[in-house]
Amino acid sequence: MDRRTFLIRSGGAVGSLILVGCGNNSGSGSVQQPAATGEAAKAAEGKTRVVFWSSWSATSGEALQKLADEFNASQKEIFIDNQYQGTYEETAQKLATALAARQVPDMASLSEVTWNKFFLNNSLQDMTGYFTETKLDPKDYVESLIGEGTKDGKIWWVPFARSTPLFYYNRDMFKKAGLPDRGPKTWDELREWGKDLMGKGGAKKVFAYTNAKNYNAWHFQANVWQWGGAYSDKDFNILIDEGGAVEAGEWLRKFVHQDKMGYMADDQSIDFGNGLAATTQQSTGSLGGIVETAKFEVGTAMLPEQEKFGCPTGGAGLGILASAPDERKRAAFEFIRFLAKPENAASWAKTTGYMPVTKSARESKEMQAYFKENPNYQVAVEQLPKTQPQDTARLLIPNGDQTIGTGLERILVNNTPAQEAFKNVAKQLEDDAKEVKESA
Amino acid sequence: MSVTAKRTARNGKAGIGGKGRLHPDHLIFLAFIAPNFLLLGLFTYWPMVYQSYLSLTRWDLISPIKQFVGLENYVVLFGGQEFQRVLFNTFYFTGTVLLGSIVLGLGLAVLLNQRLRGRNIVRSVVFAPVILSGAAIGLVWAYIFDPTYGLMRVVLGAIGLSSPSWLTDTKWAMPAIIIVYLWKNLGYAAIVYLAGLQNIPQDLYEAARVDGATPWQSFRNVTLPQLSPTTFFIVVTTILGSFQAFDIIAVMTKGGPVNATTTMVWYLYEEGFVAFRAGRAAAAAMILFVLMLAVTLVQVRYLQRRVHYS
Numbered sequence: 001m002d003r004r005t006f007l008i009r010s011g012g013a014v015g016s017l018i019l020v021g022c023g024n025n026s027g028s029g030s031v032q033q034p035a036a037t038g039e040a041a042k043a044a045e046g047k048t049r050v051v052f053w054s055s056w057s058a059t060s061g062e063a064l065q066k067l068a069d070e071f072n073a074s075q076k077e078i079f080i081d082n083q084y085q086g087t088y089e090e091t092a093q094k095l096a097t098a099l100a101a102r103q104v105p106d107m108a109s110l111s112e113v114t115w116n117k118f119f120l121n122n123s124l125q126d127m128t129g130y131f132t133e134t135k136l137d138p139k140d141y142v143e144s145l146i147g148e149g150t151k152d153g154k155i156w157w158v159p160f161a162r163s164t165p166l167f168y169y170n171r172d173m174f175k176k177a178g179l180p181d182r183g184p185k186t187w188d189e190l191r192e193w194g195k196d197l198m199g200k201g202g203a204k205k206v207f208a209y210t211n212a213k214n215y216n217a218w219h220f221q222a223n224v225w226q227w228g229g230a231y232s233d234k235d236f237n238i239l240i241d242e243g244g245a246v247e248a249g250e251w252l253r254k255f256v257h258q259d260k261m262g263y264m265a266d267d268q269s270i271d272f273g274n275g276l277a278a279t280t281q282q283s284t285g286s287l288g289g290i291v292e293t294a295k296f297e298v299g300t301a302m303l304p305e306q307e308k309f310g311c312p313t314g315g316a317g318l319g320i321l322a323s324a325p326d327e328r329k330r331a332a333f334e335f336i337r338f339l340a341k342p343e344n345a346a347s348w349a350k351t352t353g354y355m356p357v358t359k360s361a362r363e364s365k366e367m368q369a370y371f372k373e374n375p376n377y378q379v380a381v382e383q384l385p386k387t388q389p390q391d392t393a394r395l396l397i398p399n400g401d402q403t404i405g406t407g408l409e410r411i412l413v414n415n416t417p418a419q420e421a422f423k424n425v426a427k428q429l430e431d432d433a434k435e436v437k438e439s440a
Numbered sequence: 441m442s443v444t445a446k447r448t449a450r451n452g453k454a455g456i457g458g459k460g461r462l463h464p465d466h467l468i469f470l471a472f473i474a475p476n477f478l479l480l481g482l483f484t485y486w487p488m489v490y491q492s493y494l495s496l497t498r499w500d501l502i503s504p505i506k507q508f509v510g511l512e513n514y515v516v517l518f519g520g521q522e523f524q525r526v527l528f529n530t531f532y533f534t535g536t537v538l539l540g541s542i543v544l545g546l547g548l549a550v551l552l553n554q555r556l557r558g559r560n561i562v563r564s565v566v567f568a569p570v571i572l573s574g575a576a577i578g579l580v581w582a583y584i585f586d587p588t589y590g591l592m593r594v595v596l597g598a599i600g601l602s603s604p605s606w607l608t609d610t611k612w613a614m615p616a617i618i619i620v621y622l623w624k625n626l627g628y629a630a631i632v633y634l635a636g637l638q639n640i641p642q643d644l645y646e647a648a649r650v651d652g653a654t655p656w657q658s659f660r661n662v663t664l665p666q667l668s669p670t671t672f673f674i675v676v677t678t679i680l681g682s683f684q685a686f687d688i689i690a691v692m693t694k695g696g697p698v699n700a701t702t703t704m705v706w707y708l709y710e711e712g713f714v715a716f717r718a719g720r721a722a723a724a725a726m727i728l729f730v731l732m733l734a735v736t737l738v739q740v741r742y743l744q745r746r747v748h749y750s
Binding site: 213 | 500697698714716
């Protein structure tokens with residue numbers, strides 16, 4: 001072969017290689033599993049490797065990995081390859097692109113906002129059959145929680161890291177300010193306490209709100225209900241620009257811009273933990289982390305009321321991807337079953353602050369003893385029965401969470417009157433709701 | 441490479457005058473360009489074609505159905521205040537960065553061109569941020585800008601100013617991002633200008649001095665015109681680079697507060713991968729493409745003619 005022919009042939013070879021490579025990706029049918037990384041590749045040898053895309057780092061991430069390790073050590077057939085993918089939103093983004101690229105994990109953690117999208121696109125596996133086969137009783141799960149993942153009597157999304165907002169306060173500052181050792185009964189009471197907290201208490205600010213990326217629309221959902229309003233009703237009628245929702249927004253605006261007591265923090269956990277703000281509202285799932293970092297006595301309380309009590313549920317559950325082969329789907333469900341065991345559900349709840357999702361875990365001796373030792377955590381559990389699922393505007397309208405969150409930022413940062421900010425939000429939500437109605 | 445290129449050029453004429461058949465040398469030429477051409481086609485041109493199609497649809501990235509909606513995405517973009525704000529942000533950011541890079545970059549280069557002790561170390565230090573990761577820089581600067589604990593507060597406090605809440609204030613978030621981006625990329629402009637400065641023949645300055653020019657006059661009438669090719673290069677690379685700035689925004693503000701730092705690239709990322717509106721994102725990307733094409737055309741047609749090449 002002379003040089004010329006060699007060049008021509010090798011050029012052709014490179015070209016066809018590229019075409020073959022692309023053909024694989026765009027071809028229909030075959031869906032691949034993401035590769036194992038690091039030590040997982042070795043450990044999974046000879047076992048059914050289940051790729052689990054999860055959304056927890058730090059304290060919670062370590063707790064999850066510990067559970068996965070225990071599961072892997074407990075039997076010889078299945079290896080859970082737990083791969084951290086970032087926040088709930090980032091996990092959903094990666095899952096969406098993974099589906100397009102046909103390289104899909106077998107199981108993923110999906111938040112109360114993101115799971116619905118994958119359900120509507122038939123990407124999730126109906127798990128009802130697995131429950132019956134493995135004799136795992138769905139009724140053991142807290143009813144309202146598993147109810148959210150059940151559609152037409154079929155279970156698509158199993159509760160795992162479920163949380164609610166919780167009121168956090170700096171007990172040391174409350175003491176210094178001469179205030180009772182409890183959360184305020186109403187938001188107006190917090191405002192009355194504000195002067196003492198910023199004076200004698202030594203707080204820079206009374207209450208830390210947060211931004212859209214840190215789910216301020218989830219936290220504000222509670223406020224809207226407390227003022228007797230709603231984001232929307234079940235039929236996607238948008239109510240955020242009227243009544244209680246606007247009043248709640250106006251109260252917030254005055255609290256921030258006139259009283260100078262509230263403000264928008266980048267991450268309210270950090271500012272509260274540093275003693276910058278005397279109180280804040282954050283997920284129960286952050287309890288473990290906040291108590292660990294704070295150099296003061298952390299107190300928790302049920303959310304303050306205004307006209308009435310209101311508190312949403314949130315957090316994540318687990319979904320199995322329909323595209324995975326049967327063997328791996330069953331293997332993934334084995335892990336879900338493992339996580340539902342009382343001792344495991346309890347240990348996860350204790351380390352992280354998420355709610356015990358099964359009744360057997362909640363009533364276990366271990367959990368009961370923990371409640372007694374940790375009154376902070378007990379508050380979260382007592383609040384749970386009073387919670388309700390969120391309004392459709394945030395749960396089901398595409399990007400509804402961020403649309404509402406950005407409107408809130410305008411109030412928090414720009415001092416925009418609530419009526420004006422929410423009018424724009426309502427318009428956007430109505431536009432985006434059309435897409436849902438059409439596709440439903 | 442050059443041998444083959446020459447040969448192809450020589451034989452090319454014969455080929456055209458010949459029988460209209462593919463000469464073996466053409467095949468070699470094809471073999472040489474094929475790998476690049478295929479890769480470019482697959483990863484640059486095909487996505488562009490596909491994207492222009494996507495921009496006419498409504499699609500959520502997951503659904504198998506892409507609903508054709510015509511120009512609706514463009515109508516929504518240009519009709520809404522949000523996108524106008526995004527365009528404004530993009531031009532605000534790019535314009536300030538461009539001006540800053542040229543003025544400060546040239547100033548730094550003039551300083552670094554002096555015969556001072558330790559200037560090699562200073563040159564390295566000035567260039568260092570260019571090769572650092574944008575994400576790491578963003579993280580460090582986020583701490584610097586913290587209104588309660590940050591270094592910036594201390595610096596401003598020393599001269600009697602109070603620190604704004606840089607990253608949570610709609611007025612200050614963009615200046616903060618610009619400061620960081622400039623800080624990161626200034627070294628690049630400075631080093632390129634420095635190379636330009638050192639290429640200016642010394643006899644021009646001597647001639648100017650003989651004619652009695654002041655230092656400012658020789659800077660104004662010798663240095664600046666001689667640097668025009670360098671400036672042209674910096675204008676092009678800075679505009680194209682800052683149009684696509686992403687990492688620092690992602691780490692420091694995520695486009696907020698209230699879209700104050702949402703530039704085109706961040707916007708299309710948010711629309712596509714956070715809001716799952718792939719069609720809207722594709723339309724925004726097409727607009728970005730047209731804008732960048734326009735900038736390039738203006739530069740090639742107009743600016744280049746005015747640039748002096750020695």
